Amino acid sequence: MSKLQELVAGPVGSGHDARLGSCSFDGQRASGGRERPPARPTATPGCRGVPRGSVSRVPRWPRDSSTAASAASTPPMHPPRRHGRGAGGSVIGMDERLARRFSRDVVVTRAEIVAFGGSDRWIRSAVRVGEIVRLRYGVFCLPGLDALTRRAVAAGGRLACVSELRRLGVWVIERNVVHIQFAPHGSRRAPSSAICHWRTPDSSATRTAVSPAEAITQAASCIPFGELVAAIDSALRQDLVQAGQLAGRSTTIDRALAMADARAESGLESLIRMLLVELGLGFRLQAVITGVGRVDFLVEERVVVEADGDEFHGSAPARARDRIRDAAAVAAGYSALRFDYAQIVFQRELVARAIVNAVRIHRGVKGAGRRTRSGQKRIDVRRFS
Known part of the structure; x- marks a missing residue:
């Protein structure tokens, strides 16, 4: 045995030398009494005192069945690392400040994650397991963020106009295009299918969306006037905005605000109300009739007009109740008209003609011919969409 082998292995068969910390060496003898060439020593992490180049890789656990039990009972040499994550491997457990920032914004x-104790390695790990989502370079979100907002932020902007109003629950007609706001001198990576609004964000805007008042202001240039009034009715009813926040933003907004009515329970009612105003017919909103109950509109005190959305009138029991109400209204001497979403939104001319003729033929309406004549002219002149 050479001097180096004696120094590393110590006495033959001991397999350990206190001078080498946790290093071990297996000095087995070959057949014929001669020693085998020395195997490379094995070291655990933190081993010191082993000459350069003599420390081998950490051995893998044996795979044969004879040593499976001992391998299972032995703790691993490298305990799993969490790379900055807390107990359970969740983002929230890493740092409470980062959790609050995610919940707020x-x-x-990336700079904020690093400032709150994260690292690039932790970011890669969190993205890989799906705890956060990379929207674009250096910008991340939680998996619960909706698809439209992800698309807007990934493009370098924020959700705007009717897309943001619909996300907030404001009544607008559904469209298959996303509206995104960009800074006037911001990114030009806008999707080809998106409608872009190049405006300076107001102080109430967040990283993901514009404020409700700004969204309504942008919608004034994107949707018809009647739908704009319906959107303002819905926003006022839900207390998303106040009338003072909208006043003075534009001439169109001021006109729509003057015609808004927060008593409208749906956007369909707002569209019918605007249609009746255009036809020049008198009406009462949410009128109560004895024996019938509350109706959406009572036109010229004799024609009942109802707007039926799928949310409250789509089920079979609801339709049965509606037929009973219509029969009770006719029995009391009224005419009853009922329109659904498709008719009010896409067949406004048909709805207008039905209301005008119902008023004209009802004998209880005084001056019906004079009242309906002007409405009929407006229908003939204007093209309803």
Whole structure:
């Protein structure tokens, strides 16, 4: 045995030398009394005192069945690392400040994650397991963020106009295009299918969306006037905005605000109300009739007009109740008309003619011919969409 082998292995068969910390060496003898060439020593992490180049890789656990039990009972040499995550491997457990930032802004940047104790390695690990989502370079969000907002932020902007109003629950007609706001000198990576609004964001805007008042202001240039009034009715009813926040933003907004009515329970009612105003017919909103109950509109005190949305009138029991109400209204001397979503939104001319003729033929309406004549002219002149 050479001097180096004696120094590393110590006495033959001991397999350990206190001078080498946790290093071990297996000095087995070959057949014929001669020693085998020394195997490379094995070292655990933290081993010191082993000459350069003599430490082998950490051995893998044996795979044969004879040593499976001992391998299972032995703790691993390298305990799993969490790379900055807390107990359970969740983002929230890493740092409470980062959790609050995610809950407040929904979208955070790489610099903020690093400032709150994260690292690039942790970010890669969190993205890989799906705990956060990379929207674009250096910008991340939680998996619960909706698809439209992800698309807007990934393009370098924020959700705007009717897309943001619909996300907030404001009544607008559904469209298959997303509206995104960009800074006047911001990114030009807008999707080809998106409608872009190049405006300076107001102080109430967040990283993901514009404020409700700004969204309504942008919608004034994107949707018809009647739908704009319906959107303002819905926003006022839900207390998303106040009338003072909208006043003075534009001439169109001021006109729509003057015609808004928060008593409208749906956007369909707002569209019918605007149609009746255009036809020049008198009406009462949410009128109560004895024996019938509350109706959406009572036109010229004799024609009942109802707007039926799928949310409250789509089920079979609801339709049965509606037929009973219509029969009770006719029995009391009224005419009853009922329109659904498709008719009110896409067949406004048909709805207008039905209301005008119902008023004209009803004998209880005084001056019906004079009242309906002007409405009929407006239908003939204007093209309803």
